[in-house]
Amino acid sequence: MITSSISLLDFLLETREHTETICKPLQIEDYVVQPIEDVSPPKWHLGHTTWFFEDFILKKHKTDYQVYDDHFAFVFNSYYESMGARVVRTDRGNLSRPTVDQVYSYRKHVTNALKELLEENPSEEVESLIEIGIHHEKQHQELLLTDIKYILGNNPLLPTYSSDFREFQLNPKPAEWLSIDEGIYTIGHTGSDFCYDNELGLHKVYLNSFEISSRLVTNAEYLQFIEDSGYEQTLLWHSEGWSWVTENNIIAPLYWHKQNDGWEYYGLNGLQKLNLEAPVTHISYYEAFAYAQWKGMRLPTEFEWEVAQSQFNWGERWEWTESAYLPYPNYTKAPGALGEYNGKFMVSQKTLRGGSVATSKNHTRPTYRNFFHPQLRWQFTGLRLAR
Structure with a gap:
């Protein structure tokens, strides 16, 4: 458990920023593509990781929190049956709305609310939930990269995501x-x-x-x-x-x-x-x-x-x-x-x-x-x- 609210805040902001950095090489058309059921559109990952913080933490532990959009819980819930109805997994690629701009605005809204919550000397329970949310988002950072690769790798043009990305480090040593x-x-x-x-x-x-x-x-x-x-x-x-x-x-x-x-x-x-x-x-x-x-x-x-x-x-x-x-x-x-x-x-x-x-x-x-x-x-x- 991270014991300092300040270090937890830094951890949160770094994680939220890195998720968006992963998406920077994308074109706007890339954000909504879903070639197969197991691959989610980048826009959905951005929204889902935000929904997790909003529904599991802010709605329950920040008394003055204003929900960004009442429809977003339905759109960005993944598989949490106990949290209510949600878009069927295979339909995530049909979400032309909300727009990419709206999703980024949603992320900013929730991040700012989390910053306020961490500055209010929250309980250990809230800190623990935020830490889980951060690691949950880190999981989705990996899914973002692999889903982006599948989206671009199944495009007939086989476009490059980033010429600087290294997928392996060579290890010529023989196996022992x-x-x-x-x-x-x-x-x-x-x-x-x-x-x-x-x-x-x-x-x-x-x-x-x-x-x-x-x-x-x-x-x-x-x-x-x-x-x-x-x-x-x-x-x-x-x-x-x-x-x-x-x-x-x-x-x-x-x-x-x-x-x-x-x-x-x-x-x-x-x-x-x-x-x-x-x-x-x-x-x-x-x-x-x-x-x-x-x-x-x-x-x-x-x-x-x-x-x-x-x-x-x-x-x-x-x-x-x-x-x-x-x-x-x-x-x-x-x-x-x-x-x-x-x-x-x-x-x-x-x-x-x-x-x-x-x-x-x-x-x-x-x-x-x-x-x-x-x-x-x-x-x-x-x-x-x-x-």
Whole structure:
């Protein structure tokens, strides 16, 4: 918990400003596009992160607060059933109104009200809620980048978002196998500083001895899988994964484009020749699993990853694990609407660990648990082998 209202205010203002900075390279037409259900328009992200502060904090804890627009709660609520009716997720791209200017005005209105609230010596409960709101917005900063990439990457012109954006740091060192002894290990967050409720519940796990790779799988290594007809070998895939491959004609990671002289890759810095030394990215859990099968290896569990993470560099790609996204022992949902934040998604999803180049600064921890459905790959997802 941030103990100083002043430092919390600085944290808030920095976060709100950075969200808007992410959107600066966009043209006005980019703000409303929604190519698929999982991708939300940038304008919606700007409004939703503002609505979170307004509905969860300002309406309840600032007595003189004037709601900006009574209709915005309906427009910008995401999945909080207990907070009232909302626009269906698939219809977020139909929102030509409110305008982009109105959304930025809404953000300014709410930010100014939060500044006033923090200057009124708020309670620890209010400070805690604001801190949650800040980290919630940081999550949406990453979603903004990945959603913008999907929007532009599915535009026939493949426009560049920013020529300065770096999607990877080259690591030419060969992979090494790191050995972890069998034993009983402690998993989870102590709760001594900020974390999400899905990280709480310190508990013991028993691990058999295993080895884990010191680095992520590269494009060159994954290309060998493709050239060995990995996408055509049904025995490498889960049944659901094989159906996904065949029904969607998947032949390579997302954003790979086959040209006569090789592969190209669309990144936020535009279409480039595929860099073979870069870590493979934008793969589904199904693809990560099939590749590991092809190598005669496997994915680490999230517990193995957490125990071993201090021995390797991480943070460039969200790393698929073999673990289902489930509650830790003694997990309890937060009371009220905040209880919808994590707990209700603990079914039919896989856990990812690490972070990515799109993750906001200082937003991840060794205990951080991300989660997505196994077919999704628009995030910066990659894999690390274990055996």
